[in-house]
Amino acid sequence: MSKADESIKKQAARWYMRMREAAADAPERTVFEAWLLSDHRHQAAYQLIADTMDDFTSTERLKELSSALSQKAYFEQSTRRKKVSRLGSGLAVVLVCVGLGLLGHRQYQHWQATPLSTQVQTTAVAQIVKRTLDDGSVVTANANSALEIVFYRHQRLVKLSRGEAIFEVTKDAERPFVVETQQVKVTVLGTRFAVNQLNRKVRISVDHGRVQVARADGTENTLILHDGEVAEIAQPTAVPAKVDRNAADSFSFATGHIVFDRADMSEVAETVSRYRKTAVSARFPGDDSPRVNAVLKVSELEDFIQTLPRSVPVMLENRQDQLVIKPAR
Numbered sequence: 001m002s003k004a005d006e007s008i009k010k011q012a013a014r015w016y017m018r019m020r021e022a023a024a025d026a027p028e029r030t031v032f033e034a035w036l037l038s039d040h041r042h043q044a045a046y047q048l049i050a051d052t053m054d055d056f057t058s059t060e061r062l063k064e065l066s067s068a069l070s071q072k073a074y075f076e077q078s079t080r081r082k083k084v085s086r087l088g089s090g091l092a093v094v095l096v097c098v099g100l101g102l103l104g105h106r107q108y109q110h111w112q113a114t115p116l117s118t119q120v121q122t123t124a125v126a127q128i129v130k131r132t133l134d135d136g137s138v139v140t141a142n143a144n145s146a147l148e149i150v151f152y153r154h155q156r157l158v159k160l161s162r163g164e165a166i167f168e169v170t171k172d173a174e175r176p177f178v179v180e181t182q183q184v185k186v187t188v189l190g191t192r193f194a195v196n197q198l199n200r201k202v203r204i205s206v207d208h209g210r211v212q213v214a215r216a217d218g219t220e221n222t223l224i225l226h227d228g229e230v231a232e233i234a235q236p237t238a239v240p241a242k243v244d245r246n247a248a249d250s251f252s253f254a255t256g257h258i259v260f261d262r263a264d265m266s267e268v269a270e271t272v273s274r275y276r277k278t279a280v281s282a283r284f285p286g287d288d289s290p291r292v293n294a295v296l297k298v299s300e301l302e303d304f305i306q307t308l309p310r311s312v313p314v315m316l317e318n319r320q321d322q323l324v325i326k327p328a329r
Helices: 003-021 028-037 040-057 059-066 071-076 078-113 247-255 265-273 298-306
Strands: 117-122 129-132 138-141 146-151 156-168 177-180 184-188 192-197 202-208 211-215 223-225 230-233 241-243 257-264 279-282 291-297 314-318 322-327
Touching: 003 028, 003 040, 028 040, 138 146, 156 247, 184 192, 184 202, 192 247, 202 211, 202 247, 211 230, 223 230, 223 241, 247 257, 257 265, 257 298, 265 279, 265 298, 265 322, 291 298
Parallel strands: 156 177, 279 322
Antiparallel strands: 117 146, 129 138, 138 156, 146 156, 156 192, 177 184, 184 211, 192 202, 202 230, 211 223, 230 241, 257 291, 314 322
16 A cells, blocks of 8 residues: 555544544534545545444444354355455554544643743832743833733743733743733744733834734734834734834833833823822823823822923823823813
């Protein structure tokens, strides 16, 4: 038997096992039918396996084999039975290999999906934390941020649920470093980049290296960022897009600075809230918000907030639980 015929027989055996378990409306049945119709050898191999397995599992056949048949009847069928036996032995080996392969694959997937380590990093208001991970990568979490860091055998995963962080990733070709938010999935091998999770969007800034940015669901419109490039994604259903921004601005919090570049009041409020016990919110209809450009030290934050109405048409309203930025009357 040629290698091609042997391969077809193994494929047929796998399809036979899969189709026995598949539901009538399973999507893989369409794939199976396409495979079956693509080559007459596929049809012949599958039919032979199906007939053989039906023969082996038939109750009548088992009764026949166990009944006291005459020697004459037995030997008259011996030639055909030997052929079937040889086929059955080969098929049994194939099925055993397939079964072990499936079992091994499941065990391998379970092995890979078992975390090697899990860490949770949260920072309080006005607190910045820098930590070195087990692989040598360094994470700097901005104030009022929350991250879950999970290391697997096949990847290093960080789930950023709130706030902002800088990642200096140690290169490991066997284990990509992945940062996930509700909107976006960022994958790298070795680089320095920052991810800022804002209410209305996520901003990804690359200091150096190469970063792959995709929607959180992993579908379409993958974007590659290089040195000094910035991308934003507005919501889970949107696609990431490059924006004209200075990537270095996203790393400024590590040195105690805040940079606003054409920031609307929503971004201003969310950013300054990371450093204040009393939160700040913005109330502007739609996208009708003034924008600001500013570079300041964290220690100058309160002065910046109080003087904000002098530079843009807004007013401040102090409430019991928060400070509200509103359009000027």
